[in-house]
Every structure is written in structure tokens, then in C-alpha cells.
Amino acid sequence: MNLAKVEKSTWIYLAISLLLVIVPFIVTGRSMQFIIIQFFIFAIFAMSYDILLGYTGIISFGHVMFFGIGAYSTAIVMNRFDSTILSFILAIIIAIILAAIVSLIVGMLTLRLKSHFYAMLTLALAGLFLVGAEKWRSLTGGNDGFTFSLPEILRDSQSLYMLCLLSLVLIFFGLRRLTKSPFGRVLMAIRENEKRTESLGYKIVHYKVIASVVAGVVASFAGVLYSISLRFVNTSVFATDMTIDVLLMTIIGGVGTLIGPIIGAGLVEFAHHWLSSLADVHWIFERWIILYGIVYILVVIFFPLGIVGTIQKKFFNRQNYQKKKQQNPRRKLDEGRKEDEDELYRNG
């Protein structure tokens, strides 16, 4: 591997990851560590949603079903078997396989539909999983849920922190690689214009189904981590609120950027914690979902590209401006004139 060819951003992300490794040695408070762990888990979940929404242009209101599948698979396996590492690995495998099968079936049945029909159908399917979890009490414990035990190593908050951080870093770099591959380019082309992509010779349903499976599997893995972080599961892991949260994280951070959903997850998680702690100050902070709604509206109006998208655009414009400044003034004038002519002609 040629290190000189590694992108500068990769080094930055690696440096941040290393900094995060030392955080639990500095932040020793269990509640703060727990919040950071939740942030890592939701960052993974939000990245999985970004593959659908940001890279492929698929709007799903039922993405939470994969998160729930992961959470319940782990909880049920750990509840029924001995709490060993082997059981945990088995739980992960089952969670991934189940999510892959469900996302494959859902994708094949629904991704031929127009986007709004797909969104509504996924919402209905997620509802079906929620009702199933409520009614199948012998397996899921219904609304009350159930607790389960974990192997010794996963009960330690520092080990759990490291596991979640490692998962986040590996999944981030894995998905980044995927989105920069020829496959990722096709997904982005589909997002922009399906017909145009099809006329280049791509069977778009295949690509959308693969994206749906990848997103489903990653979301399921986030669900695995979520259930072990709580050592408890109930039907809230299938609630639509979770999808709304993850949609919010992705849009606030910036769709189609991967790093955006991570930042969005961080902001939403920490804001949630901070606003809830202000409940004693004013009742409005108990209803933090209202504040989320306001933030969401403001972001959509003022930062339609999200935080990362807006920064990237500003950075790109600045780079362009500097490049133009460096160019020969005479040449710049000619080019500008040609562009103006073109623009004038187009606008009649």
C-alpha cells in the first residue's frame, strides 16, 4: 500500500479515531461514557440510512425494522443461550443473516415502486414488525421487553466503548470505500436520475436491492450494539420515532456524505441529553421533540445540504475562486466572456 496515495481526509479521520480511543480514560463518568456509546451506535445507524437516502435516493420510513431485527436477535439469543462470547458471535451472525434476508425480500418486492409508494410500504412493514413484537410475547416479552445477561467482557463499559468505536471506524471506512467504488458511483447516478442511469446499461433494481441489503445489515448491526449497550430490549426498537431520529441525524449532518450522519448523530444525541437535563428549568425541555421539530425546519430552510454538505459547498466555491484568481487575467476574461455568452443565449 502506497501511503503517499492515501487521502488527507483519511489521515484526519484516523487521527480523530485515535483521539476517541483515549476518551474513556479521560471521561470516566459512566453516564457520559454511555452517551458517547449511544452516539457511536446511532452514528452507525445513521450511516446505514445515508446509504439509502444520501447515496441511492431511496426514502424509507421503515428502516428501523432492521435495527429492531438486530436488537431482538441479540437479546433472544443471549437470553436463550449461555452468555458467552460464542453466543454473542452467533447473535451477530443471526442478526446479519435475518436482516439480509428481510432487506432482500423487501427490496425485491418494493424497490420497483415509485419512491413515495416505497416509503409508505416500508412504513407499513415496520409497523408489522412492531405489532409482531408486541403480540409474540413468548419470544419478545411484548411491550415490557426483557433483560438479558452478557459475557463479562461486554459488561465492562470501557470494553463496550472500544467495541462500538471499532465498529464505527470499520463500518465508516468500509462504507466510504463502497461509495467511492464503481458500485457507489452507480448508486449516486441512480439517485440523480434513474432513467438516465438505466440508459447507460445498468439494471437499477439490482443496485437498489444491493444498497438496501447493505443498509439493512449495517442497521441490524447497530441494533445488536444498541441492545447490548442497554442489556435490555423492548418494542421501542421497532418504533417509527427511531426512523424519524435517524432521518433527522442524516439530514442535519448532510446526506450523501457519510461523515455528516456521524456529526448529526452526535448533535442529536448530545442535544437530547442536554435538553432533557434542562427539564427542571422549563417544561418545554421535557418535550424536546418539539425543539427537534423546530431545528429540523430551520436546517431544511437554511442548510438544505446539512452541516457537512454546506461546508463542502463553501469549501468548493472558495477553491474555485482561488483557482480563478491564480489564472492568467486575460484568459480569465475570455473564459468569463464565453460563459456569459453561453448563459445569455440560454436565457434568451
Added chain:
Amino acid sequence: MMSSLLRLNQVEAFIQKFHILHDISFEVPKGEVTVLLGRNGAGKTTTLRTIMGLNKVSKGSINFQGEEIGNLLTHRIANKGIGFVPEEQGIFGELTVGENMRVAMKKEDEQTTKRMEWVLDLFPDLKKFWKKPGGALSGGQKQMLAIARAYVNENELLLIDEPSKGLAPIIVDKVTESIQQMKEQTTILLVEQNFLMASKIGKKFYIIDDGRTVHSGQMDELKEDKVLMKKYLGIS
């Protein structure tokens, strides 16, 4: 005599409930540039979209290299060796120029790399703005990118829809020149309203009016036929 690469026979097509193509029949000889002419709304773009499978053929047949393609899906038609440059450039605005080119490449072999180099020499602006988003290019550059993208694969036939639309005359000249260079290597079916451009590039023409092919002949003859030009193209 040249063999036909593409043959449409009494093709009819609808867009939703509207009957747009009533009777389209023409042939595209291999190695030549065939031009579809006609007024706005005559059905030229719909014809190209129907060939690409973006509109369904309700009646008639479309034969490409001896094979019926009228009932195939769009991606299968594209993979048979038909490249499509849609109207209004049809590039991916959020992808960079490089990504636009790469996404169009069906394979990354030596032959495709050579074609890529050739086309980038033809349109040096694309090389210059390789990392710039397609949407940030000027109208002319977008058109060049759209043509280059279709050309980068070894397609047997290129369908080009109004490449001069909305472009300044100086850019139209550049696009004309590039299509002239491409016609040495591939067969082209061109839809064009700019008669001057069409007459420079095309050899054979078909006039479409109200979803029907109403006239055909050699481009040189059409230039002399003022009555026909006025009747169907509104050029006096």
C-alpha cells in the same frame, strides 16, 4: 449498398394516454449519420426514447443488428451497443466530470482507456474540469460531457438528441466538429432542429411530422428543396 444497423417499421408509441408516434419507419445505415428532422413536438425525441426503451412500443418493430429490440428493457438495449445522449445534456450534475465518465464505462480495458484518451483530447475542457461537479459546467461543456460519455464505450450506434439546443453559436461549431470526428468511427442517429448543423453532419435525412415519417432522402437534395423545407421545417 450499406447494410441497415437499425430499422424501425411502423412504430407506434404512447406517452401515458397520448398517442405520440403514429407511424414511424426508417433505416439507419451502418457507418453513416442519419438525421431526424421536424418541427417542435413532431415526435423526434419520443422516437429516440422509444428506441432506447424509455417509452414502450405499442405497435410495430424496432430491429437492431437483425434482432428485435422493441420489447427489451432499457438497460438491455444499452448493452446491445446503443449509446444515448439525451436532450438537455442529460449528465449527472452532482457527480464530478470524472465520475460522469467512469460511470458510463462498461469496462475498464485498454480499448476503453484509448477511447477515453481520444475523447478527452477532443474535449480538453473535460480534462481541465475533471474534478468539478458536472452541474457546475457551462452549457457547452455539459453537452461535450454528454457526448463524450456516450462515446467512451464501443457502441455500434449513438443516438444524439438535439446537441445544439440552447448553446451559443460558437459552442455549436465545436460540437459539430466533434460529431464530425466521431462519425468516422461510429454510426450516428441525430435529432436536430438546427438545419445548418444537421446539413454539415448528416448524409441521409428523415422528416417526422405529427408522429409520422413523412419524407426521406439525401441531405444534399433537401438543401435545394425550398418547398419541403418550408412545409415541414419552417425554413424559408
